[in-house]
Amino acid sequence: MVLKRLPGKKGTIMARQREQYGRFYEEDFGLSGLGGKLCSGKRPRPTPPAVLELAAEAVRDEEDHQLGRDVRLLLESPVPDEVISVVWPAVTGGNFDPGDHGIGARDWLRMVAEVSRVDVPDKTEAQQPGLPEGELRACVLAEIRSAEPALRSTLPLPRVVSTLRQIVDEADADLGFRLFLRVLKAYAVPVDQGQYDRLLSIGDRLAYPLAAVFEGLAVRWRPLDAGRRDFGTRFGLPFLAAMFHGGWDAWRYEGSGTPREHVGRLAHGDRGLGPGTQAAVLLQDVRRLAGSALSDDAVTALWRTAAHRWNAAEAFDADGRAWLREIAEVCTARLADVAPAYVPALPTLRSDLTEAVLREVRDIGPALDRSVTHHCRSAATEGIASVLEETVRSVDPDLGFRFLLHLLASYDVAVSETQYARYQEIGARFGFHEEYVAEQVSANTAHANDRAD
Structure with a gap:
């Protein structure tokens, strides 16, 4: 663990020099990622040898070097064995507990550490400025407090909340945050969108891949709002035009697909967003433009210039308004599937x-x-x-x-x-x-x- 001194109100704050995880991982990783693999109810309950093999595969095949670090953080921390023993059943949804096999908490961690021992490549060039551990710890503890009523009413494990707090306090706030997220996912603990937005913000500060936060969370989404603009940087008709840049094959995924299917990729692209969000915003843009006083030639010129299709021979968007109707059909079908109660309405013009x-x-x-x-x-x-x-x-x-x-x-x-x-x-x-x-x-x-x- 690399420590960095940062100025604080009372002299200095010790902070980890944290890696930009999103550069190395596309989904959950480390100990929480391993817990997620053990969470599936579709496979038989794993045995200790099977779990150790999964851990070895994660390090060997997926290059998940964080797993070894996470295990050692717990192993070398002052967190008591009886607290660590709660971690495995909590993050695996009760699917695996080394105690059921007569293995002690730290003995099990040593076994996992053995199979996750690797020569970690130098990643200092990918490290971001130190994040104050005290500030991170306070944020994570606040989210655990916020979720405590739902955790206590949902989980059959009474010590989970205190265990998560102790790991955040005495081992590592980053690891504690990921274990907290994994527990929420393992037991489908409902999370309101306000807390979800805060969890995303913490993950962003820690440079997590987006999926490490949102994937698997049981979010209680707010009603769709096509006028919302603060959810990201890739949405709406201009972004769809960007997806069509280049030649016909240049924007195809795996060399196949029709224009409607390509529109569907954006309409279904709600990663981390409420289901139907992208379709609702794209449909709003299309309805605005199609129903406007802009001439047909102007509509076509705007789309084709934005999509770099000035001289394209393909005729699917030669008539801009007809093409907009096709886009609207794809969006409407998506919304009917995931948000049947949603009624499109044009918000007030700014x-x-x-x-x-x-x-x-x-x-x-x-x-x-x-x-x-x-x-x-x-x-x-x-x-x-x-x-x-x-x-x-x-x-x-x-x-x-x-x-x-x-x-x-x-x-x-x-x-x-x-x-x-x-x-x-x-x-x-x-x-x-x-x-x-x-x-x-x-x-x-x-x-x-x-x-x-």
Whole structure:
């Protein structure tokens, strides 16, 4: 464990130098990940040799070096044996308990440590700044307290709550957090969306892969809200256009699929979100654009320019409004399946931001038109900035602003520092996720040649 001294109110705070787990793992990992593999009720109750083989496979085949670290954290901690003995049945949903086989808590940890002993590669280049252990510990303990009533009413193991607290306090808050998540999943403990959002935030600070937090949680989702904009950076019609970039085979997954199936990938792409969220937001964008006063030619030009399909021979989106109807059909089918009570409704237009977005389109429009013309030299794309301006004015300033950011990014239009700052301000007023604007245009920011307002 690498420790780093950080300034604090009372001198210093000791903090772990934590790795960016998301760079090495795609799902749950370490001791909690192993617990998840033992949770399945579809297989016979595992024996100690079978569990040790799973642990060895995780290290050998999946390169899960965190498993060995986690085991050693518990093994070397002052946490009593009787507390550690609660961990295994808790994280496996009661499917495995070494005590049932006459194996003591620390004896079992030593056995797992033996099979997870590996030469860990140097990953210092992937480490993020130290996260204060005290701050993390307080956050995790607060979430355990919040879930305590549900845990006590759901779990048949009376000491789980105190065990989790003791591991967080005396072993490691990071490990305690992952074990807490695994217990919630193993016993399908209901989690309201407010707590779920906080759990995601903690996982984000620890650089977990998203699936390590959300996958398997029994979340009580709020009703779908197609107007919500703070849930991520990839959604709606501009993002669908980004998915169609390149040649026909370039956006196919595994070399197969129709355009409708490709739309379905976004409509079903609710990883970590309430079921139907992506379909609801995409359907809202489509209904706005299809029902607007924008001409058919303008609708088609906007989509095809955004999707880099200016001269594409395939006819599926040659008529923009017909294509929008196909997208809507896919979204409606998805919503009927996962949220049958949902009734699509267009939220109030943010007309208070129309002029602000129009100013930005007009400001960078000439540069955008030049870049698009340079890329394709098609008459159909001449004056795309004017189409974008009309989209903001007569369709939706929110949708128009998202198309603007997408077009600037996909056509490599340089953005000045002052423009970027204004985009961030507009995005915040729309309620976008704090990383939305940065993910779209930060790589194209012209730092050296900032233009005056």
